[in-house]
Amino acid sequence: MSTIAIFSDTHSSGGHELTGDALEAAQTAEIVIHAGDFTSTTALEAFQNECDRLFAVHGNADSAAVRERLPTARVVEAGGVRFAVTHRREGGATGLAMFGRSRDADVVVSGHSHRPSVVETDDVLLLNPGSHAQPRGNRPGFAVLEEAGDELVGEIREPDGTLVAEFAVATRG
Template sequence: MTTIAIFSDTHSTTGHELEGEALTAAREADTVVHAGDFTSVAALEAFQDECGTLFPVHGNADSAAVRDRLPTARVVEAAGVRLAVTHRRDGGETGLAMFGRSRAADVVVSGHTHRPTLVETEDCLLLNPGSHADPRGNRPGFAVLEEPDDTADDAGGERPAVLEGEIRQPNGQPVESFTLERDPAGDREQP
């Protein structure tokens, strides 16, 4: 079973600030995505030390040293889905959807608001995991996408390809659940 863990807005000068189920998810996920605002090199490096495969971008509050190491945006393909990752985009949901469309993304991962949010658009899912460490009046959050355990139907054929997703609090308590269709063959048109 493939797992993708998604984080944003750590805002730390000392480390990753991960605890409980959030720390377990970061350590055990096949792919970890971070939508920026580590704030410090110490926080970035602490994430890198915990995660096997980390795909981060930088945010507006990141130090110059972090910005020098990370891109503003990136595309990550994992578990048959294409994620377009950015910290924020001008134009709100419309701007994020256009960013995703221009990258043929199934999911746009963003941060900045510190508010766990899911928005379905015509072209893609907009996912903000919130902040696991600095929620600023919102629920603390991170997100996980996982392949279901049972992928074959009763006749031995394949079921529709989906990933099950949740935004969770650091203690593992679910905030919101969703299902994401994916392309099991990984076929994508390149923009």
């Protein structure tokens, strides 16, 4: 069974800031996606040390050194689903959906707002895991997806395991 963990907005100069279920998810997932704003190379490298396979983009608060190492956007195929990853896009949900369509994505992963959310559009799921470390008045969050038949079932959780939202995405099988 394939497990995918999704994070964003670490905002740290000291490390990955992962605790509880969020740390366990990063350590055990086959693939980890991060939608930017590590802030420092120390935080990026701490994530890399915890994850077997990390696919990340940089965000607007990332240092020049992090920006040099990570793309602005990328596509990741995992668990029979195509993920388009970016930190943010102008135009809100419409801009994110257009970004996803232009990359033939099933899911668009973004960050920036620090607000965990799942929005279903006609042809793409918009997923913001929130921030596990700097929620800025929102619930802290990260997402985990697992294969279940012909779909990936997902949850946004707080680092202590509290459920925030549930969702599902059909696989391309």
